[in-house]
Amino acid sequence: MRQRRAHPAFAVFWWLVLLFLYLPLAVVVLFSFNAINSAATFAGFSLRWYVSLFSNDAVIHAFYNSMVLALSSSVIALVLGTFLGYGLYRHRGRRMGWLIVLIYLPIVMPDVVFGISDMTFFVRLNSMFGILKPGMLTMIISHVTFELPFVALLIYARFVNLDAALFDASKDLYAGPIKRALYFVIPAIKPALVAGFFLAFTLSFDDFVISFFTSGPESATLPIYIWGAIRRGISPDINAIGSLMIAAVLVAALISLIFTLKSRKREGNLN
Amino acid sequence: MSNISSPASRGSAVLHLLWTTGPSAAWITLFLVLPSLYLVSMAFLTNGTYGQPEMPLSVDSFRQLAGYGFLGWSPGNLYTLLRSLYYTLFSTALTVLVAYPIAYYISTARPSLRVVMLLAIVVPSWTNQVIRAFGWMNLLAPGTPISTLASWLGLASPELGLYPSSFAVMLGLVYNFLPFMVLPLYSAFEKLDMSQLEAARDLYASPLRAFFAAILPQTLPGLLAGLVLVMIPAFGMYVVPELLGGGRAMMIGNLVATQFADGSNWPYGAAGSILMLAATLLGIWLLRRLGRRLGGGEEVVI
Amino acid sequence: MPTDSATREEFPDKAAARSVSRDASSITLKGLSKRFGNDVVALDNVDLTIEAGEFFTLLGPSGCGKTTLLRILAGLDSADSGSVEIGGRNVTDVAPHKRSVNTVFQSYALFPHLNVRDNIAFGLKMRGIGKAESNTRVEQMAASLKIDNLLARQIHQLSGGQRQRIALARALVNEPDVLLLDEPLSALDAGLRSDLQVELKRLQQRLGMTFVFVTHDQEEAMVMSDRIALLNGGSIEQVGAPPEVYERPRSRFVARFIGHDNLFPVSSRNGYTINTELGMLTTESSAGGTASLALIRPEIIELSAPGSAGADPTLALNRLPGRVRERFYRGATVEYHLDCGGQHIVAEATNSGERLFRIGDQVQVEIYPEDVILINE
Numbered sequence: 044m045r046q047r048r049a050h051p052a053f054a055v056f057w058w059l060v061l062l063f064l065y066l067p068l069a070v071v072v073l074f075s076f077n078a079i080n081s082a083a084t085f086a087g088f089s090l091r092w093y094v095s096l097f098s099n100d101a102v103i104h105a106f107y108n109s110m111v112l113a114l115s116s117s118v119i120a121l122v123l124g125t126f127l128g129y130g131l132y133r134h135r136g137r138r139m140g141w142l143i144v145l146i147y148l149p150i151v152m153p154d155v156v157f158g159i160s161d162m163t164f165f166v167r168l169n170s171m172f173g174i175l176k177p178g179m180l181t182m183i184i185s186h187v188t189f190e191l192p193f194v195a196l197l198i199y200a201r202f203v204n205l206d207a208a209l210f211d212a213s214k215d216l217y218a219g220p221i222k223r224a225l226y227f228v229i230p231a232i233k234p235a236l237v238a239g240f241f242l243a244f245t246l247s248f249d250d251f252v253i254s255f256f257t258s259g260p261e262s263a264t265l266p267i268y269i270w271g272a273i274r275r276g277i278s279p280d281i282n283a284i285g286s287l288m289i290a291a292v293l294v295a296a297l298i299s300l301i302f303t304l305k306s307r308k309r310e311g312n313l314n
Numbered sequence: 315m316s317n318i319s320s321p322a323s324r325g326s327a328v329l330h331l332l333w334t335t336g337p338s339a340a341w342i343t344l345f346l347v348l349p350s351l352y353l354v355s356m357a358f359l360t361n362g363t364y365g366q367p368e369m370p371l372s373v374d375s376f377r378q379l380a381g382y383g384f385l386g387w388s389p390g391n392l393y394t395l396l397r398s399l400y401y402t403l404f405s406t407a408l409t410v411l412v413a414y415p416i417a418y419y420i421s422t423a424r425p426s427l428r429v430v431m432l433l434a435i436v437v438p439s440w441t442n443q444v445i446r447a448f449g450w451m452n453l454l455a456p457g458t459p460i461s462t463l464a465s466w467l468g469l470a471s472p473e474l475g476l477y478p479s480s481f482a483v484m485l486g487l488v489y490n491f492l493p494f495m496v497l498p499l500y501s502a503f504e505k506l507d508m509s510q511l512e513a514a515r516d517l518y519a520s521p522l523r524a525f526f527a528a529i530l531p532q533t534l535p536g537l538l539a540g541l542v543l544v545m546i547p548a549f550g551m552y553v554v555p556e557l558l559g560g561g562r563a564m565m566i567g568n569l570v571a572t573q574f575a576d577g578s579n580w581p582y583g584a585a586g587s588i589l590m591l592a593a594t595l596l597g598i599w600l601l602r603r604l605g606r607r608l609g610g611g612e613e614v615v616i
Numbered sequence: 617m618p619t620d621s622a623t624r625e626e627f628p629d630k631a632a633a634r635s636v637s638r639d640a641s642s643i644t645l646k647g648l649s650k651r652f653g654n655d656v657v658a659l660d661n662v663d664l665t666i667e668a669g670e671f672f673t674l675l676g677p678s679g680c681g682k683t684t685l686l687r688i689l690a691g692l693d694s695a696d697s698g699s700v701e702i703g704g705r706n707v708t709d710v711a712p713h714k715r716s717v718n719t720v721f722q723s724y725a726l727f728p729h730l731n732v733r734d735n736i737a738f739g740l741k742m743r744g745i746g747k748a749e750s751n752t753r754v755e756q757m758a759a760s761l762k763i764d765n766l767l768a769r770q771i772h773q774l775s776g777g778q779r780q781r782i783a784l785a786r787a788l789v790n791e792p793d794v795l796l797l798d799e800p801l802s803a804l805d806a807g808l809r810s811d812l813q814v815e816l817k818r819l820q821q822r823l824g825m826t827f828v829f830v831t832h833d834q835e836e837a838m839v840m841s842d843r844i845a846l847l848n849g850g851s852i853e854q855v856g857a858p859p860e861v862y863e864r865p866r867s868r869f870v871a872r873f874i875g876h877d878n879l880f881p882v883s884s885r886n887g888y889t890i891n892t893e894l895g896m897l898t899t900e901s902s903a904g905g906t907a908s909l910a911l912i913r914p915e916i917i918e919l920s921a922p923g924s925a926g927a928d929p930t931l932a933l934n935r936l937p938g939r940v941r942e943r944f945y946r947g948a949t950v951e952y953h954l955d956c957g958g959q960h961i962v963a964e965a966t967n968s969g970e971r972l973f974r975i976g977d978q979v980q981v982e983i984y985p986e987d988v989i990l991i992n993e
Contacts, residue, residue: 056419060412060492064489070453126334127339130333130335134327134331134334148347153590154550156550156570156590156591157346159574159587160587161345163352164345165349188346195338205728206723206725211725212721214691215712216718217739222742230729245440251443251444252553269444269445284445292437299433300429300430304426304429
């Protein structure tokens, strides 16, 4: 394709938008190194907020909760979503309107309504049967529910991009059902499995609203802790937590960039 | 030819469908459909002493939602609804205005650079939205350079700053949803037939007319997909108005949430949830319809 | 691909082994029927026997059922009724991974997550054949197909022709009783395609393996096959060696599909003479009852200037006046489209260096009685 050329004004606008996008993050990072407790004036470089972070049990507990929640929910969502994606693919010739509606429901439902529905339901079940007391378990259940469709769609997309004859080829080459899964299906969709896990993990780790409504007193995650800290009054260690989270995202972005460029190079001639 | 191949009879194909999709379908039904139905049914119950729903059946919650309270009708809820709509539409329009040139600019870059540029646009949205809102709180609070500049220009009072305010909420919404507009628009631009634009520049001369004659029709599918991805979640936004609006710029999601947290009037909140669900479905339906009428429907994902 | 002498060394015992177990690779299909949904008949009561060691081609237009038949042989589709026997063993209900049959797919279906070596070794690995033996067999096979330099490559680095060979190697390395080939050359460009036709045919002769080949290209079928089955609408129209199918088509469909244009409805038959739209024609024999169509192959038509008397008096029995309407020069041959009393007839003349007829020329069309082929439908 011929290279298009944009007017230089576009470049100026581009950098302004980047400034707009990164300024709030930069402010968080900058003030995380502030020597004094102020969000308005920077009074010198200090690591005191990071130091205080690591002695703050509530933060450490919240981080632990976030990790447990994100890990366990994304593993469950990955398993369920992989089967779902595979089922959608193998039966894509059928009319499955009801199933499509079910899959899109968690995606389109407003977070607030999602969280409140689950919260009221769990509270009700708990008062009636004594099960599903709001806490880590209920959060995991809700997180799996909203991660599942994203995983399934990723897996489905990967299957659609595979040559359908590969399934026949694996059967033709003496692979029974279990060997087919182990030596063909799982290796062939591995990129989507990895992407699906990380997507689910990120969605879970980032989520605030649904966690907020389905959590119990002991299961606050990092976003819930930050939310509470902001509501209580601005505290500079939020900047420190925020900076660490931003750093994690930047690392993830870098990894995904390397991964994208590499797989582009690798599959470049295929597509 | 058949994909459900091999000596699999019709019965075993159904069984296959069941064991692959069944667990997920059951999970979503049990943990989202049933809870939603419970929430919907709750709207038709009476508010009990402790904010819990009780029998008998009533439509009090809907009356309350419509603004009828102990003191007669008040327009508060109506204002909240209109404010939600106004914030959604205004911030979506702004998002479109910003996203168009950005998407176009990315599509003119070298292919290897495009990946980096797209990532640069998306990365901020990967950080937690509470942190992002907190960043804006720090930027817009009274006494910060931006607020000082704004008050010097006469756009804000020096004591109040730019936050909390309606302005901050809309800024936060644009900030949140910009990537979701840029991505589908970019993929539309990537496929754009530039010769048409050149022909349009030839025939109509003015860039604005060329935009409406050549670019808009071709990027319409991307625009519609972007609208679905921006408008629907913007309308139900909770975090941004809660943190950046400071109670004065409440949206419908905050009104609903309040009934389950501090206010403790579950039936009333449930009625509000129904309104949100209805608005969401209506929005999707309208955009899909629009998409089909304009012939770009297939690419609107949802 | 290897020369014959090279490969005899690479498959030293195989030919011998195969001649012993030759019967293991014959195929018998009985009453095979298959429908898709309620309306689409893919196969309609097909009976067919394929001999061991035969290069057998299923030829027909798309949707004729040839691919379905191949998939049923592979076990990838199941027939609604009928039976499949391979080497005398009934495999109708045997799953594909338990059949000693391998397929070269139209898209080649090479696993994108495996390199060339692992692709070729896939079937051996699935059958639990040890690493050492598997390596030896893969390398031998790769050497014999001249792809041993590609073993470490990734699939996306290969050209179409290379992929085709790897797909072939991946199937052959398992030493199946029967090799199925589903239009394996259709994705290649013309030059490579005709090279590979010859190579595939040589390979099959060398291995003595039963090849079942699916194609919609009649030339390809005739070049390669020992026998051809023509399929139409799920039924077999004719089975025979290429000359038989070409020279004695048994139905209008076969005649048309194989590329014949000169077909003329027969209105009546009286002894040696038939009455056609082209006029009265004399045939070789009076036997065989009624006939509905007369076929005249373009290349047997004799063309001469009007009034010239041929050397052979039998030629004069079928002499018609014609006029050249179009001429297509093909180098070795020249194709004339003639108007014979209002009927369109195509004649193909060898380009022997004599003067060519020109458009508008009056010509004399002569046909030997034995070249008037009668089709009885």
